[in-house]
Amino acid sequence: MTSRSRLTPRAKGTHAPPRRFAWAQVAVGCAFFLLIGRLYQLQVMSGDYYLRKSADNFVKELELPATRGQIRDAKGRVLVDNRPAYNVYITPRFFNTDSFTKLKKYLALTDEQATALEVRIASKRGLDRFRQFLAFEDITRDQLAVLESEKNDVPGVAVQAVAHRNYPHGALAAHMLGYMNQITPEELSDKRQKADALNYHLGDYVGRAGLERQWESFLRGKDGVERIVVDAKGQRKDGAEREALDTFYLGGPQRSEAEPGNDLVTSIDLELQKKVETALSKHKSGAAAVIDVETGRVLALASWPEPDPNILTGRLSHAQAEQLNTDPLRPMMDKTLRENYFPGSTFKVVPTIAALEDHLIDPDAIVRCSGGLRFGKRYFRCDKAHLSVNLNFALAESCNVYYFELGQTLGLDRMARVANDLGLGAPTGVGLNSEVPGLVPTSDYYKRIAGGFQKGVVLNTAIGQGDTKVTVLQLAMAYAAIANGGKLWVPQIVERVQTADGQVIQEFPPRLRRQLAASADMLQKVRAALYDAVNHPPPHEGTSFRARVPGLDVAGKTGTAQTGKFHKEGEEGDENNSHSWFASFAPSKDPKIAVVVLIEHGGFGAKASTPTAMEIYQGYFDLQKGLSAGPAAAPEARRAARRAQ
Amino acid sequence: MPLTALRKLRTKFDWPLFGAIVAIVAIALVNLYSATRVAPKGLYQNQLMWFAVGTVIFIVTAASDYRFFERLAYAVYGVGLVLLIAVLIGGKTVKGSSRWLGFGPFGVQPSELAKIVVIIALAKLFSGDPLDLALRPWRYLMSALLIMGVPMLLIMKQPDLGTALILYLIATTILMVVSLQLHVKLLTLGAEFLFGTVFFLFKLHGYQKKRLLTFIDPSLDPSGAGWHARQAIFAVGSGKWTGKGWLKGTQNQLQFLPEHWTDFPFAVFAEEWGFIGCTILIGCYLFLILWALNLAAEARDRFAETLCVGCAALLFWHVFFNIGMVAGILPVVGVTLPLISYGGSSLLTVMVTLGLIMNVSIRRYSY
Incomplete structure (x- = not known):
């Protein structure tokens, strides 16, 4: 340590300790005080609010749809019941051009449908890109078979089974039995006020004519709900981790079972x-x-x-609707x-x-x-x-x-x-x-x-x-x-x-x-x-x-x-x-x-x-x-x- | 000699500084374990390895006499510039900006290193005769701006706005604290502000501008940059007084926080440890920075003084920007939280910084 001579010694005593360091310390103190103040505001003053916000993030309500009641004839024979239908869901984040080409082929989409799908996918932003949306309802058995066998090669596409209204006798007694279709957003905002007890959600089917409409409140049943913990991708964990999360954040499983709708027994033979x-x-x-x-x-x-109410309930194309409404024999x-x-x-x-x-x-x-x-x-x-x-x-x-x-x-x-x-x-x-x-x-x-x-x-x-x-x-x-x-x-x-x-x-x-x-x-x-x-x-x-x-x-x-x-x-x-x-x-x-x-x-x-x-x-x-x-x-x-x- | 060195170490070792560092490292290890639980596999082990490397670097930096750095200051600065140019030519491109130089399986960010070399070069610049400094302040000022400006432009070219900003803030802080006349300092600030405005208007990339504007008005982008910032605030706020508990932060564990092990580990910490935990952590940082400034005041020469100010500035701006960004009072720019954030280059830079402070501290009384 002899090389000191080359260094400029500090003029000790001339300005010791220099004020500028103290000022710097004061500035640092103020800045950190600002941070602490901000944290106090967030964590202590608004802590409850943000706790709720974070809970809204990860607690999702999962709808457990109720099984709609059947309609039977006087001897108990089924006139209307439910069948499994297969819906196609798409998660935009994982859906690539290859998926698109394949899906288009498997479902035989028209150019019009394909364009509409593209527009819908492009409209999803941010977290919505991780959330799956219902793309196609009630695909045919053949389409299901192809999609199921190829599902590993079509990323971002999932098929789920849901109950769909079924009229096993086709057009028989169509006007009396009626048909169903999806509730519109306008009705939803209206119905919520009027008949909250029935608790409709977007995408739910509602009886539109005949007994289906008149007896809606009896047939519908009451949807159950399950509160679940999801991650940022909207996904639920599996197995033990799921249970642990549910127990920790929700205090155990929170599930109210769906109440199935009631059956109608008619005098029809x-x-x-x-x-x-x-x-x-x-x-x-x-x-x-x-x-x-x-x-x-x-x-x-x-x-x-x-x-045929099976056509009216679900996959009614514009051409079919047009044909039904303009037929001079007035089938509707x-x-x-x-x-x-x-x-x-x-x-x-x-x-x-x-x-x-x-x-x-x-x-x-x-x-x-x-x-x-x-x-x-x-x-x-x-x-x-x-x-x-x-x-x-x-x-x-x-x-x-x-x-x-x-x-x-x-x-x-x-x-x-x-x-x-x-x-x-x-x-x-x-x-x-x-x-x-x-x-x-x-x-x-x-x-x-x-x-x-x-x-x-x-x-x-x-x-x-x-x-x-x-x-x-x-x-x-x-x-x-x-x-x-x-x-x-x-x-x-x-x-x-x-x-x-x-x-x-x-x-x-x-x-x-x-x-x-x-x-x-x-x-x-x-x-x-x-x-x-x-x-x-x-x-x-x-x-x-x-x-x-x-x-x-x-x-x-x-x-x-x-x-x-x-x-x-x-x-x-x-x-x-x-x-x-x-x-x-x-x-x-x-x-x-x-x-x-x-x-x-x-x-x-x-x-x-x-x-x-x-x-x-x-x-x-x-x-x-x-x-x-x-x-x-x-x-x-x-x-x-x-x-x- | 080794025996003397050991005795010297025992008597002159800066235990308070060391204690604060150990406390923050302990918090870092605990918090990073939680933050990387939902991250890709192996991150925690990687970081442990970096901590080991960092400890060695810290010891080496602290042990070698800082006058060695003083002598080699401009050479080291030159190496830093070469690396920055190298990264522009042959760097790895990650998310649209080339910041990494690959060495085998590990990458190094020369821009992190640049902060250190700029501090050393500036310390060297201002270590000269104080009379000369008082007589020709503009010459020194111009040199200082050059020393800061060249690496800053290279970093912006990558582009890495956060690091460039930090570099600028460190250099400016040094200029504000060295013994220049007040009017020189004020004029410098004014000129920098003018330059910054012009730069924002004409030179920033669209997304960089958008981030800054989104910070001012979050409704501009509710699902992009604004969404990240909001989720971080939810995490911080939901921690309340005592936090949700270690490994139990929902925003963290359920992945609502983006990049939470690099840029947002403080959100993880705040969520799981609450206001009390945050206050303790910020207290540690505050102590560290104030201590470094004390050391600057007590340093035995001008080089050591400026070196300490620079190191304190580096720590301060990183802490202030990172926490400010997480808490939603500063825009989201990629600035790491010293010791707490995941990442080798960042950790090594901080270890060098702390090593330099320790270095000055150990040698402050040995005239």
């Missing part, structure tokens, strides 16, 4: 519904209702044509509940009952029909010259002239009173698909509308034209009431709600809407006339006589509702062709069921609707025989029945 639809399928467009007259329960309800329209029709001659039971009730005419009095009636300057037509008819045959033969005169005797309001009593002009109360009320015009009604009351209206009203409108189900309930001696039921589809393991939660006994004013005796007269309308041979041949089926004891009234500008008989489906009705019940002496069939633009009632109704009755009685004799003995019983004829 699956086999009968099939037969009804088979019968309807022979026509282009129509509807039918089968009602148990003793309870008012709906045994079958069909609108034709109908969309529920023709049993949502559409008003002129009742045509099926309405003639109304003036008939009105006449009997008020004793305004002698039922046996004869009216002469020469094929039409001149009223003022207009000529009102009848189908043919019925010559002389009394009330019974006027109904059985559907003589317009008789009803033109009866209508004038009764006046609008008497007919309206009886029509309302039969449940026309008001919703039936089935509650499905926002049913329309129909229309029963009164004299008040004509005071309100433009054009006002014209005398000819009474004549047209009496034969079910004019402004009277009914729905298929309304007419079925009215005929059921005539058949059962005057009990107008509220139509019911759901018999009971039960839990998934069969415990009954709520039962729905038959609901009587009202007892008709008409006496049993009067209704008996109407039933007799309706029997003749099908079974009376010439002379006074019933309108459905030629369409009757030997062995089927049916009573019912045809209707031919004019829709075109002129009365014309043409090809079925021609838009000027009349709608064809048949409103009926059977067996005629001890009625069990009421059947109403409407064939749109089907022409004369007896031509299109009556045979369809007969096919339905045949199906019903076959099923009844099969039931009483047991399934194995059914063919035997049928053969025996044939020998007996």
Whole structure:
């Protein structure tokens, strides 16, 4: 240590200790005080806030979807259930161009879909790139098989199984059962306020029509939730580490199990519904209702044509939606509940009952029909010259002239009173698909509308034209009431709600809407006339006589509702062709069921609707025989029945 | 001779300085274990190895007489510049900037070394005759700016904004503390500020500008740089008084903190040890820096004095910038926390720095 001489010694004592170092120390002290102050602010003053923030980071709520309830028929057969579906999820961070090419090939994506996917992936930023999003729903089995076998070569793509609504019978009873689709963000913000208890999330399916919609709150169940610990990539650890994390941060597993939705047991008979639809399928467009007259329960309800709810629930393409909405046969329209029709001659039971009730005419009095009636300057037509008819045959033969005169005797309001009593002009109360009320015009009604009351209206009203409108189900309930001696039921589809393991939660006994004013005796007269309308041979041949089926004891009234500008008989489906009705019940002496069939633009009632109704009755009685004799003995019983004829 | 050296060591050894270093190293080892638990495998072992190397370097630096460094100051500075140029030509490129020179499996960051050589060169510059300094302050000033400016430009070229900034701050601190007239110091600061503004407007890369602007207004980038900074603040704040406990910080263990073993280990520490832990750690640093400044005041020559100021400045700016960045009062620039951050070059630089302080301390009374 002798080389000191070369160094400049510090001028000790001249400025010792120098002030500038002390200043530097003060500056350092201040700077560190600032740091400590900031830490105090973050950790002590706002510590709770940041603790919550950090907890929000790693505690995620995992939704445990509830299994939606099934819909079953009266015998417990499944109408609607759930099936596993496979959804494709993509994690943008790990999804590369190779994945994209492969996915495009495996799922056979259109250029449009591929572009949309690219845009979606490009829109993810920051942490969202680590979070998987639902890219494609419900891929096919073949696509699943390819993706599963290649999954190690398609990074960033995952397939997960979820429960998807399933309609195992395809389009069967589509309008009644309904369909589902995803809740929209707008509804979500709205629904949260209204029905918080149901707790919807984005991506959830909601019943959009039919029973699915009406019974949503019963079917849906309650989603469970599990609070889990995730890392920054949104992923959950496995095994022991998972348990340790859950225990440490959440104080043990936090899981509330999902409550499955309840099952609906309906009064529908699956086999009968099939037969009804088979019968309807022979026509282009129509509807039918089968009602148990003793309870008012709906045994079958069909609108034709109908969309497949499996397509509506999920993968509905624009082209499919466009096709469904522009089809002239209107497959999306529920023709049993949502559409008003002129009742045509099926309405003639109304003036008939009105006449009997008020004793305004002698039922046996004869009216002469020469094929039409001149009223003022207009000529009102009848189908043919019925010559002389009394009330019974006027109904059985559907003589317009008789009803033109009866209508004038009764006046609008008497007919309206009886029509309302039969449940026309008001919703039936089935509650499905926002049913329309129909229309029963009164004299008040004509005071309100433009054009006002014209005398000819009474004549047209009496034969079910004019402004009277009914729905298929309304007419079925009215005929059921005539058949059962005057009990107008509220139509019911759901018999009971039960839990998934069969415990009954709520039962729905038959609901009587009202007892008709008409006496049993009067209704008996109407039933007799309706029997003749099908079974009376010439002379006074019933309108459905030629369409009757030997062995089927049916009573019912045809209707031919004019829709075109002129009365014309043409090809079925021609838009000027009349709608064809048949409103009926059977067996005629001890009625069990009421059947109403409407064939749109089907022409004369007896031509299109009556045979369809007969096919339905045949199906019903076959099923009844099969039931009483047991399934194995059914063919035997049928053969025996044939020998007996 | 060895016996004399040992006795000298026992009597002259700076135990308080050593104690503070050991305390911080202990905290570093404990904290890094937690921080690297979710990091790629082997990081902790790597760092232990670096600590071993660092200890040797510390001893070597502390043991060799600092007058040796004084003599070789400009030569060492020259080597530093050569390395910086070498890294620009043949450096490894990581995340878009070439900062590394590869030596076998390990890389070295010459920019870290540059801080030391600049401190030594500046100490040498200002070790001359104080009268000369008083007479021709501008000449010294220009030389100092040159000594700082050349490596700084080379580092910016990499680009490594954080290190360039630290280098600038260290040099400026030295200029502020050496015995220059007040008006010279103020004029220097003013000129630097002007230059800095022009530089920001015209020379910074887009992402660098964005980071600084994001700091001023975090809503500019909620998921990028701003997101990292916010997660760090969540970590710090959620530690509250006593922390969540070692290995139990969620922000750390569940990987919400980016680069948490290099740039954000303080967030890990703050989350797991809380305000009390932070205060203790900052207290250790504060003691270290104040102690180094004391040593500067007591140093027996001007070289040692400036050397200590430079070393204290290096420690101070690293600590202040890193903690300030984690706590959200300074922009996110890649500045490591001495001893606590993972990384060989950074650790070795700090070990050399501490070695130099110890060196001066041991020799302060030996006239």
